[in-house]
Amino acid sequence: MADSLAPLGRMDSTKKHSYRQVVRKESLTHQRITNTQDWWSDWKSMFKYKNSVVPETLPPTILFTLFSAAVVAIYEESQWVRDMLPNSTLLISILGIVMGLLLVFRNNTAYDRYYEGRRLWASLQTQARNLTRLIWFGVVPKDEHDEIQKRGAMNLVMAFISSTKNYLRGEYQWDVVDVAPYLAHMEGYSSEGHAQQDVNEQLVLPIEISFHISAYINAAKAAGQIDASLQSSMASIVSNMLDLFTSFERVRNSPVPFIYAVHLKQTLTMYLISLPLQLAPSMGWTTIPVVILASFTLLGIESISGQIENPFGIDENDLPMDDYCDELRDELTRVMMRPAKITPDDWHRPWDDISTHATQGTLNQVAMAIAQDEIAKRRNELIQAGQDGDATITVSVTATADK
Structure with missing residues (x-):
């Protein structure tokens, strides 16, 4: 059987769905859902034979x-x-x-x-x-x-x-x-x-x-x-x-x-x-x-x-x-890589500036600080595990200026 079809919970933690060692690229910009189909793409699809x-x-x-x-x-x-x-x-x-x-x-x-x-x-x-x-x-x-x-x-x-x-x-x-x-x-x-x-x-x-x-x-x-x-x-x-x-x-x-x-x-x-x-x-x-x-x-x-x-x-x-x-299988696998007990006792002080005075620039600054702190923690974990933290972690943080 392929590794991707192994029973849930038996996947090697070094695989691509490892909970601790994989850091996905994050973006802190405000994302907007747009239509990615332009006129030229639609025009080219007129000449497709397969799936038509x-x-x-x-x-x-x-x-x-x-x-x-x-x-x-x-x-x-x-x-x-x-x-x-x-x-x-x-x-x-x-x-x-x-x-x-x-x-x-x-x-x-x-x-x-x-x-x-x-x-x-x-x-x-x-x-x-x-x-x-x-x-x-x-x-x-x-x-x-x-x-x-x-x-x-x-x-x-x-x-x-x-x-x-x-x-x-x-x-x-x-x-x-x-x-x-x-x-x-x-x-x-x-x-x-x-x-x-x-x-x-x-x-x-x-x-x-x-x-x-x-x-x-x-x-x-x-x-x-x-x-x-x-x-x-x-x-x-x-x-x-x-x-x-x-x-x-x-x-x-x-x-x-x-x-x-x-x-x-x-x-x-x-x-x-x-x-x-x-x-x-x-x-x-x-x-x-x-x-x-x-x-x-x-x-x-x-x-x-x-x-x-x-x-x-x-x-x-x-x-x-x-x-x-496949998506649900990967999701359940990641769930089983998490600790079975989650408690709010480990929470830190939450950010309480949830007011109308909080601007997008302020939000970006706070989010960037949190992201940088998380990067430092994970880099230390990887270094302690004998891996190259800088080569393993790839995080892209982009911020929009306050207008």
Whole structure:
């Protein structure tokens, strides 16, 4: 297994997520959120092929273009065809209204599912953060065995997140690279286990993991490591996580009805076929570029709806759930590198000039003094550890002048 997928709490403290030896670059300037996309960047994105609808819409667009070219050519050469085709656009006008309503409804429904998936995943992240916070800072182990169980419970939270992601993608096994390390401390989930096949045939893995988390909470209460109020809070969070898992299933297993998707494709095909038949008498060869634009636009909207309808897949335009899991894994790892007990007894005198007279320049001066003091402390720690403090610490402090 890669180091980044090692069970939580077993990562080497010298790795990139070390709590004490890594100092991120800080900026004390007032940050403003701005739109980083300029006109030129947006213009260049027009020519992107990957992650666009071009691969799916290009083949049917070519077919409709060839059909329109054939219709125009026959119309220009055959007097019989010219007499047969009506010089009216009433049909495409009526179909155009219907097509607009169908495409709007289809696209809105698909994006609602995409947004709902992202909202549910953010809620699951919040519940996981709350549960790990209560476990790590609320459970008071009495001996080394209790400490091991506590770290195992933290691993189970991460296993729940990763197994939920895999379940939504149709991957139901536990012995996968982003789940197995976090279940290795449990009987039946290790390489030495004797019931691996039976475990695979048990309940849905996230639900199975939630049972073990609940069992740990009850055991911690029975051992006197948590009180009744904390047990109730943790049990409520586990219940919320299961509710979110059920909501994920609802989004994944309730796609747009197949009959609706088929009817939309049929109506779209009829519209694009009738387009050159209605435009050829009035537009001639100009009908061909019009059909190209109409085909690419309408087929592209329909293709976008199909791609984002299931946001939990592995396509380029689906939710980056692997990144979400990696970020949460790193966050939980950093939590377990912190001391399990935090007390305000070690606090210094707080800065009490929180008045309307405090200017930005004053704030910067105080912040720079605090940062310089922190740099000196960490440099001394690194020097005592036998490292080069100046080469290890990189802190950028910029201040804005008081205006």
